[in-house]
Amino acid sequence: MSGLSTPSSIPFPRLRPWLAAVPVLLLVAYLVLMDNGAVSQTGAFLHELMHDGRHLLGVPCH
Amino acid sequence: MVRTLLVRGLLVGLLAGLVTGGFAFAFGEPRVDDAIALEEAAAQAAAPEHAEEAEHGHSEEAVVGRPAQKAGLFLATGLYGLAVGGIFALVFAGLRGRVGRVGRAGRGGPVGPTSDGRLALVMAGTAFAAIILVPFVKYPANPPAVGDPATINSRTLLYVAMILVGLAATVIAVATARRITGDPWARRVAAVVAFLVPVVAAWWLLPTVDEVPEGFPATLLWEFRLASIGTQLVFWTALGVLFGWASDRAARRTIAPAPAAAAPS
Numbered sequence: 001m002s003g004l005s006t007p008s009s010i011p012f013p014r015l016r017p018w019l020a021a022v023p024v025l026l027l028v029a030y031l032v033l034m035d036n037g038a039v040s041q042t043g044a045f046l047h048e049l050m051h052d053g054r055h056l057l058g059v060p061c062h
Numbered sequence: 063m064v065r066t067l068l069v070r071g072l073l074v075g076l077l078a079g080l081v082t083g084g085f086a087f088a089f090g091e092p093r094v095d096d097a098i099a100l101e102e103a104a105a106q107a108a109a110p111e112h113a114e115e116a117e118h119g120h121s122e123e124a125v126v127g128r129p130a131q132k133a134g135l136f137l138a139t140g141l142y143g144l145a146v147g148g149i150f151a152l153v154f155a156g157l158r159g160r161v162g163r164v165g166r167a168g169r170g171g172p173v174g175p176t177s178d179g180r181l182a183l184v185m186a187g188t189a190f191a192a193i194i195l196v197p198f199v200k201y202p203a204n205p206p207a208v209g210d211p212a213t214i215n216s217r218t219l220l221y222v223a224m225i226l227v228g229l230a231a232t233v234i235a236v237a238t239a240r241r242i243t244g245d246p247w248a249r250r251v252a253a254v255v256a257f258l259v260p261v262v263a264a265w266w267l268l269p270t271v272d273e274v275p276e277g278f279p280a281t282l283l284w285e286f287r288l289a290s291i292g293t294q295l296v297f298w299t300a301l302g303v304l305f306g307w308a309s310d311r312a313a314r315r316t317i318a319p320a321p322a323a324a325a326p327s
Contacts, residue, residue: 009159053138
């Protein structure tokens with residue numbers, strides 16, 4: 001570990017444009033974990049397809 | 063730089079998610095099957111002629127059959143890993159170089175991790191405690207057949223509220239630790255106490271949810287919950303280790319670009 005320099009910080013102005021990815025990633029997580037058809041418009045399909053994942057990732061599921 | 067980190071987070075997250083899917087398939091799916099068998103037996107006993115129309119949709123006529131749901135498990139954990147890995151990378155990009163030096167003025171040495179690899183491990187461990195363990199203790203995972211479909215919205219909101227409490231408690235803990243510049247042990251204890259006070263208060267104050275049906279086997283519930291928290295533990299361990307390993311590897315390459323100049327570490 002001593003061979004690694006202390007990491008330098010990334011200036012916030014360079015970081016800011018990438019924050020636009022956060023809502024997209026949160027939407028993906030929402031569709032996987034919590035959506036019941038209201039957003040995805042696929043009815044129960046997405047919910048049922050990823051049903052076991054929801055239960056085992058520990059999210060409340062019907 | 064940010065782009066590199068984001069791509070790394072997405073790929074490593076996807077990989078960690080698929081590894082997690084393997085664990086959940088091996089240790090969680092048998093419990094899910096047991097619970098669904100109980101659910102169907104209960105529906106059969108309650109209304110033999112209408113058992114097929116069980117509202118849960120776990121019966122044979124469900125939108126998605128059991129084999130597809132088991133494949134869907136990997137889709138779910140893979141997409142979950144992708145999304146979480148991306149967010150993890152962006153938080154990492156923001157924290158990198160901003161933690162680890164702060165306390166250097168004090169005699170206690172730096173606060174927090176000092177290398178990319180350690181930062182990734184500390185972040186993953188903290189995230190597991192704050193957004194997985196904190197909600198799990200109050201609202202533990204439930205197998206199929208446990209939980210009233212009518213309360214899904216309120217249960218989901220309470221679960222998200224516990225995640226937010228865990229995140230807020232982390233911010234409070236870090237802010238508290240930064241104010242203490244002396245003994246590192248005093249700082250660690252203060253951070254843990256500052257984390258636990260809001261978390262325990264929320265555990266105490268938020269409404270309890272107990273929708274386990276009468277007569278549901280306690281061993282099956284325990285084994286399912288163990289498999290569920292194990293699934294999350296596998297995910298965050300894999301994410302922290304893989305992201306940290308990739309980051310340290312990348313850092314070593316930039317320090318010693320020529321193979322001949324590489325230090326024998």
